[in-house]
Amino acid sequence: MTSNFLMRECRRTARNLQRFLDRDPSAPLSEDDRRRVEAHLKECEKCRTLSEEFQALHSSLSDLGSTLAPSDEAVDRVKAALDRALQAETGQP
Amino acid sequence: MGERHNGQVQPSDASPMSDAARREAFARHVEPEIPVLLRVARTLTGSAADAEDLVQETLIRAYRAMDQFDGAHPRAWLLTILRNTGSNLRRRTRPDLVEDWNALADPKPAFGAERPETPQDAVLVDVLDEELERAINALDARFRAVLVMVDVHGLSYAECAEALGIPVGTVMSRLSRARDRMRKHLKATGRLS
Ligand SMILES: [Zn+2]
Numbered sequence: 001m002t003s004n005f006l007m008r009e010c011r012r013t014a015r016n017l018q019r020f021l022d023r024d025p026s027a028p029l030s031e032d033d034r035r036r037v038e039a040h041l042k043e044c045e046k047c048r049t050l051s052e053e054f055q056a057l058h059s060s061l062s063d064l065g066s067t068l069a070p071s072d073e074a075v076d077r078v079k080a081a082l083d084r085a086l087q088a089e090t091g092q093p
Numbered sequence: 094m095g096e097r098h099n100g101q102v103q104p105s106d107a108s109p110m111s112d113a114a115r116r117e118a119f120a121r122h123v124e125p126e127i128p129v130l131l132r133v134a135r136t137l138t139g140s141a142a143d144a145e146d147l148v149q150e151t152l153i154r155a156y157r158a159m160d161q162f163d164g165a166h167p168r169a170w171l172l173t174i175l176r177n178t179g180s181n182l183r184r185r186t187r188p189d190l191v192e193d194w195n196a197l198a199d200p201k202p203a204f205g206a207e208r209p210e211t212p213q214d215a216v217l218v219d220v221l222d223e224e225l226e227r228a229i230n231a232l233d234a235r236f237r238a239v240l241v242m243v244d245v246h247g248l249s250y251a252e253c254a255e256a257l258g259i260p261v262g263t264v265m266s267r268l269s270r271a272r273d274r275m276r277k278h279l280k281a282t283g284r285l286s
Contacts, residue, residue: 018269026250026261053276061244070131081149
């Protein structure tokens with residue numbers, strides 16, 4: 001495998017990596033592209049490291065998200081305020 | 094991608110919903126989304142109190158518009174109402190900030206599904222929250238909003254797009270730049286090796 005080919009595959013992988021990792025329904029990779037990213041990650045340490053770093057970043061951010069869940073009290077407050085507003089509007093419970 | 098909803102509250106021309114049906118639809122489709130609405134509102138307003146006000150107003154509008162909801166993507170529908178409500182509230186209270194608000198306008202999916210290589214050989218030193226938050230705050234506001242909605246709060250690309258009123262492609266490009274900056278910032282500070 002020539003290094004030119006490898007570099008081209010690195011660029012291609014970089015372009016598709018976020019979609020590959022996210023698997024978002026809005027932006028699916030074709031099965032072909034997916035396999036190509038997979039194959040490249042197996043053979044290229046540089047891209048594999050990059051991919052692992054993005055996964056690590058995501059999991060840190062996602063962990064942060066689980067600490068930021070709104071409290072049950074906040075949810076109850078907005079529900080109660082909604083009930084009051086609708087009662088005032090319709091005069092019904 | 095998911096359908097788009099304009100989230101406008103229009104006078105209903107279809108047969109009006111009974112109060113009981115409206116309450117039932119609201120409890121089924123809207124109430125489960127209140128926590129995520131609070132998260133997104135918090136990201137948009139930057140304050141927990143403002144977020145509650147915004148979500149309250151959003152819920153009132155959603156309740157009134159319940160008969161226009163097609164039952165398909167409640168979260169996307171609600172995020173559109175939230176964005177429109179937020180722009181209106183903001184125009185009324187802080188006309189100077191309307192530009193900023195619009196500039197923020199973009200949401201996230203789960204990275205989680207794909208684990209091609211278990212990073213047993215841990216690339217990732219545990220990231221300290223403090224350093225992580227510093228890196229987030231160093232981002233430009235538009236990039237930050239997308240990263241927080243998608244990576245922190247778990248919105249899909251389409252949901253983030255609804256919340257911010259921007260195209261999905263813009264969500265993707267901002268997300269990619271935000272992640273790249275985060276990765277570099279965290280590497281430079283030794284949090285990601
Ligand atoms: Zn490569």
